[in-house]
Amino acid sequence: MELIGTNISLKLFNESDWPLALHLSTDPTLMKHVYDPFTxxxxxxxxxxxLSPWTKDxxxxxxxxxxGNKTGExxxxxxxKITxxxxxxxxxxxxxxxxxxGKGYGFEALCLIRDYAFNTLTLNKLCATCASQNMGSYKLLEKAGFTREGQLKHNAFIGGEFIDDYLYGLCQQDR
Incomplete structure (x- = not known):
């Protein structure tokens, strides 16, 4: 499976993605609003x-x-995940x-997966959770049409602190 946009493409994870996955999940700056960095x-x-095969079930x-489409980076x-x-x-x-x-890649990726979810998987609603301090993520969700539906107080414990999370949703009929 591959979803192709103007500047980026989305491809199923495979073994070649291990360096990316390691970087994303162990970098303290990137993980700041998600989890404590993984070992x-x-x-x-x-x-x-x-890497497991995926179906709608x-x-x-x-x-x-x-x-990146031009560089392959x-x-x-x-x-x-169907919840x-x-x-x-x-x-x-x-x-x-x-x-x-900050270069539009996240927005394009979010739009590609949103359209795939609604048009191909025929889902009714997409939800997302992000830390209330993660302005970049919640602004991106809002730009892609998601609406803040709630806030969960002290919903995560990251870096020795309790973190509030925002809940976002987008219904197929509202996009």
Whole structure:
């Protein structure tokens, strides 16, 4: 599977994505609003799970690398996981290398996976959770049409602190 946009393409994770996955999951700056950085062993276990074949009935994430069309550079990752098959709802998540942030790649990736989710998978709703301090992520979600639906107080514990999360949603009929 490959989703091709103007500047980027999304490709199923494969073994060649290991250096990207290791970088994204162990970099303290990137993980600041997500989790405490993983060890290499933890990162490898999470990565291995992302290599599993995926179908709409899978209980795992559809994991895709974000790749620059001109350079082939691996810029980040994006994925979705069906969280409520009966209501056709999926959670989405994304992460970009610092060098790829602020250049429109995240927005294009989010739009590609959003359109795939609604048009191909015929999902009803997409949801996302992000730290209330992660302005880059929530501004990107809002730009892509997501609406803030709530806030969860002290929903995560990262870096020795309790973190509030925002909940975002986008229904197929509202896009």
């Amino acid at each position: 290499e062993q933890e990162a490898r276990a999470k990565f291995e799970a992302k 899978s209980e795992t994430w559809l994991s895709l690398s974000i790749n 691996k810029l980040g990752s994006i994925g979705l 409520n098959p009966d209501a056709c709802i999926a959670e989405i998540g994304f992460m970009l290398k610092t060098s790829a942030q």
